[in-house]
Amino acid sequence: MNLRGVDLNLLVVLEALLREKSVSRAGELVGLSQSATSAPLSRLRDLFHDPLLVRVGRQLALTQNAENLVEPLRDALSKVQQTLMQQGGFDPLLDARTFTISASDYAVLVLLGPLIKRLETEAPQITLHLVPRSRDTEKMLHDDLVDVVIEPSELLPDSDFPSEPLLSDRWLCAADCRNKAVGGAGKVSMDAFLRSSHLAYGIGPDRRPNLADQHLAREGISRRIAATVESFVLVPFLLRDSNLISLVLERVIRELAAPGIIGAEPPMLLPDIHERMFWHPRHTSNLAHCWLRDCLRKTAAEIQGGSAPPMR
Incomplete structure (x- = not known):
């Protein structure tokens, strides 16, 4: 396939279609109506000589060719987006963006609550989405459903994802x-x-x-x-x-x-338990993600260093 003849906007639509497995929901992601999304899908099918999405009962499913495209396409678009975002740097005081963190209610109470208070002054335009933990941590990170997962290292002893310790508890x-x-x-x-x-x-x-x-x-x-x-x-x-x-x-x-x-x-x-933060390596050098991890690191250090009142 010669990329010179490909409208790269089609790849953005394709990534949304592969993620959502729905023409209407993919259209919502990229700001198009369902009918306006059908035209790029038709062009993509011609381009790849493959239907990409096929109907199975009432739902759409990915063809094998489409399944093979999911991860490399997501990684490629993510790298392009990160490169473009970092051209002007990242200023937490001014830049508006969102981050999604998966954590237990323990981590939300102990760590992410203080983080939210920290960001009120340090990053007033940042929005945090806190979502429940999942048994399939790797899928959440692979699929960019979350930016950071916070879990005890004891539950993910063999993880290949980059990680850092945050705090321990007894x-x-x-x-x-x-x-x-x-x-x-x-x-x-x-x-x-x-x-x-x-x-x-x-x-x-x-x-x-x-x-x-x-x-x-x-x-x-x-x-x-x-x-x-x-x-x-x-x-x-x-x-x-x-x-x-x-x-x-x-x-x-x-x-x-x-x-x-x-x-x-x-x-x-x-x-003791040892809470760690895990992330996908595609985000390791991203300035905004580096800043978020640094905020988590500093917040955890303040909590870990605080003196505990007597329990009785």
Whole structure:
């Protein structure tokens, strides 16, 4: 194919079509009506000698040729866009743009909340989209659905994506202050831990155990799970006026300061978690992305260096 005879605007439409698998939604992305998007699709089909999108039932699916184009086309257009954007540099005080970050509610509460406050003054035109974590982190980064993923390194030990450490945290037993399982010494005994009913944090619809629960399973420690919830932030409030206990990260208890909820040392040694930020290498040298990662790095350093008030 000779690129000299190709209208490169067609490639922008093609990338939208491959991403959305819908003529109408692709048109919305590039600012065209459905009928105005159909004409470029027809030209693209002639250009590639391939239908690219075929109807399967009520939906459109990509042909094999189209599937092969998805990643190289996205990478090529991303590099062109980054090059054009960096011609004039990046000024966070003046430039308006959006970033999307995938994170747990723990990371949103502890790290991204302070980041938002930081950007109020340092980057007033920047918009952050915070989206829930996904089991398929690699796909989110590959498909440019997110700019940064924040996850414990323990969950992504073999990731090939570039990453940097942000902060660490430790596990405590959280409980209502009237719960007799929490002794006066500020530590839960193993006997009290095993006799208590527990509220557990589960990840996703299949309720994958959190890192603390995974460690207990490896050690052969079982206990009665009364309920599971997919939110670290809700746990302290659900413990109130109950005899339940839960393994919760220390900063959740501290940040929420839920009345009547206290943290105590667990009866066993639990590994700390280590939150990291991951990104696609196509964004490593992009000035705007470098700035965002630097903001995350500085915010995490301030949090990690802060002194923690006593838990009891």
